[in-house]
Amino acid sequence: MKTKEKSLAENIADDIIARITIDKKYAVGDKLPNENELSADLKVSRTTLREAIRILVTHNILEIRRGKGTYVKDNHALDGGIDLNTLSAFPMDVKDLYEMRLIFEPQSAYFAAKRATDKELERILHYGRLEEDLILKKQDRTEVEQAFHKSIAKATHNEFMNRLMPILYQAIGKGVILSNAKEEIVQNTLNDHRMIMEFLSNRDALGAKTAMELHIIHAMRGFGIAEE
Amino acid sequence: MKTKEKSLAENIADDIIARITIDKKYAVGDKLPNENELSADLKVSRTTLREAIRILVTHNILEIRRGKGTYVKDNHALDGGIDLNTLSAFPMDVKDLYEMRLIFEPQSAYFAAKRATDKELERILHYGRLEEDLILKKQDRTEVEQAFHKSIAKATHNEFMNRLMPILYQAIGKGVILSNAKEEIVQNTLNDHRMIMEFLSNRDALGAKTAMELHIIHAMRGFGIAEE
Known part of the structure; x- marks a missing residue:
């Protein structure tokens, strides 16, 4: 790719x-x-x-x-008020979106670990566990995966990050569809999500950030996207 | 703040x-x-x-x-197709925007150093020098500052980053207005921009990234935004 x-x-x-x-x-x-x-x-x-x-x-x-x-x-x-929704009108590849995720989501996890209210943390863990179930049952997890990442973005308490997340869904959606194909990627996702949840539960910001970074690198490697 | x-x-x-x-x-x-x-x-x-x-x-x-x-x-x-332009309808503070810049722009500089065509590099340096002139003449540099950062985003060859930049202008615009007030911040901007331009000219990606990081940290400190 x-x-x-x-x-x-x-x-x-x-x-x-x-x-x-x-x-x-x-x-x-x-x-x-x-x-x-x-x-x-x-x-x-x-x-x-x-x-x-x-x-x-x-x-x-x-x-x-x-x-x-x-x-x-x-x-x-x-015009000046460019709209990210018009992105789809332009050539855009998975690599561009994953590069963006790799910049954006680890830092989201970092802020979420520091700033999430108990309720927000509960929501993240809820969707994380739900996704584990779906993966083990080999059921479609696209929506739950989105809810998981969305609830992390929400817990950053940064309105900008919170609003950027939906734009990144395209990439996450595509990712889930593609990555179900390979058992190795599914295993990585399970492990990565567990680590992210554990670090978040411990309010370990650096741990959560690094685990999220690994999670996205795993996805990129699964797609054959190399760093440059 | x-x-x-x-x-x-x-x-x-x-x-x-x-x-x-x-x-x-x-x-x-x-x-x-x-x-x-x-x-x-x-x-x-x-x-x-x-x-x-x-x-x-x-x-x-x-x-x-x-x-x-x-x-x-x-x-x-x-709805799912949330639009970053509606950001302005929600409470949003300078801190949220600068946190986002701090995540986003250093990596833009990194990719720009690696990927800019000669023409794109020329454009970045053109606006960088133009801005130096305006700062020294104490003239308004809002537009040129935007063009400088925009041309860096363009040179990432990442369509997503390129399209996110205009959304960040709000912050940059506010930044320029505020930071003209303090001589120290103006001096930092001059130095930071010179470093960014030099690293980009040398195609030094890590250098460009770090100089951009410093540039945004300088702006945040000028506003009294502390890290968390």
């Missing part, structure tokens, strides 16, 4: 996006410079530029008005 | 939210159990429960229909 290298045209498309979103060189509704100018400016052939524009048209970022030129569309994904 | 302790009613309000979002005990449109039942179930007084419900009504999560009871509203923030 190695990320494929981007083509030159994709890199140029990225660069055009950066000119819109970061450099504010072209605004929504603006007409891009003509092909000769733009290809010279970007230092690429006109063929590559055309391919880049085609990619951006497909992603609804540019539009070609016949006989008029190429314009920046009013795409919500481009 | 220490986070204030939550009141009992706020904790109960949180618990009701968890029953909706995590336990799926009450769905949108559902009527909550009556006051006696719910206060017994939640093990709180009816006064505290009423206060919790009032909080949730204010946040548009519950509604009281006169003579009928209390219902779960159809609030976008509660």
